[in-house]
Amino acid sequence: MTIVADPATAPSAPAPRTRPTDVLVAALLVAAELVLGWFSYDLARAWSHHVSSLRPVQWFFLMLPFLPLAVVVSVRALSRRRGVAAGLVALGAGAVLIAYDEFLRWLGTHGSVSLSFHQVQALGYAVVITVATLASLAWGLSRRHGRWWPIGLLVAAGGAALTSWTNWTEHVAWGHPTFALVEGDDNPIRRFYLLHDVAQMLPVIAACVVCWLIDRAELRRTPPAP
Numbered sequence: 001m002t003i004v005a006d007p008a009t010a011p012s013a014p015a016p017r018t019r020p021t022d023v024l025v026a027a028l029l030v031a032a033e034l035v036l037g038w039f040s041y042d043l044a045r046a047w048s049h050h051v052s053s054l055r056p057v058q059w060f061f062l063m064l065p066f067l068p069l070a071v072v073v074s075v076r077a078l079s080r081r082r083g084v085a086a087g088l089v090a091l092g093a094g095a096v097l098i099a100y101d102e103f104l105r106w107l108g109t110h111g112s113v114s115l116s117f118h119q120v121q122a123l124g125y126a127v128v129i130t131v132a133t134l135a136s137l138a139w140g141l142s143r144r145h146g147r148w149w150p151i152g153l154l155v156a157a158g159g160a161a162l163t164s165w166t167n168w169t170e171h172v173a174w175g176h177p178t179f180a181l182v183e184g185d186d187n188p189i190r191r192f193y194l195l196h197d198v199a200q201m202l203p204v205i206a207a208c209v210v211c212w213l214i215d216r217a218e219l220r221r222t223p224p225a226p
Contacts, residue, residue: 022143025076026208030201032068037197040064041189062101063094065197069135073142082141090138093131100127125164132160132200136207144211146218152211159203169199 044061070090077083100123107115115123136156140149163169174191 022076025072029068029072030205033065033197033201034194036065036068037194038190041193058101059098062097063091065200066090066094066135069093069138073138077142078145086138086142089134089141093134093138096127096130096134100124125161128160128164129157132156132203132207135204136211139204139208140211144215146215148218149211149215152207152209152214154207155210156203156207159206163199163203169195 040061047057070087073090074083074087077086133153133156136153137150140153172195174195
């Protein structure tokens with residue numbers, strides 16, 4: 001006689017553990033973002049003579065840092081559905097920057113609408129926090145297993161808010177680009193863009209690590225299925 005287990009009462013399969021290559025992939029993604037940040041000025045300057053006035057090109061540069069993230073979270077996802085969701089969330093982070101840029105452009109062309117300094121500042125904080133949270137969420141949707149890891153997203157929000165509030169990049173030598181450059185020396189501007197990308201990535205990296213730690217602790221407490 002064959003006994004068929006009830007799907008509602010059957011024990012669930014244990015969640016797959018983090019693959020050893022995850023750390024390597026994350027490190028390569030960070031390295032790619034840093035290289036992209038260093039050469040983004042060169043790309044913009046190379047295209048400026050042809051398509052700089054086109055709005056879609058400006059959108060592309062705002063979206064550019066999130067394209068490698070979208071590719072990685074889509075390819076490395078635990079399932080196809082997770083990959084699609086994670087990729088869309090990663091692109092959504094870039095879409096927030098595009099919407100913010102367009103709103104500021106619209107605000108500048110409509111004299112009848114004006115916001116106070118504190119309102120614009122609060123809006124900027126909200127945008128920075130949203131972008132960092134979405135980027136961290138994209139990695140979590142792609143690679144995390146448990147239920148409680150989203151708590152770690154608070155680290156991304158808090159870190160992004162702290163970065164904006166302290167504006168620590170202004171107190172670093174690389175945070176002051178020198179526009180009166182020696183002919184052929186564009187490194188000050190490259191360093192400025194690189195530091196900006198580092199400031200943007202640090203809260204995301206910290207949040208992803210905290211999400212992983214929470215997820216790992218939860219999986220350890222979960223008894224393995226017989």
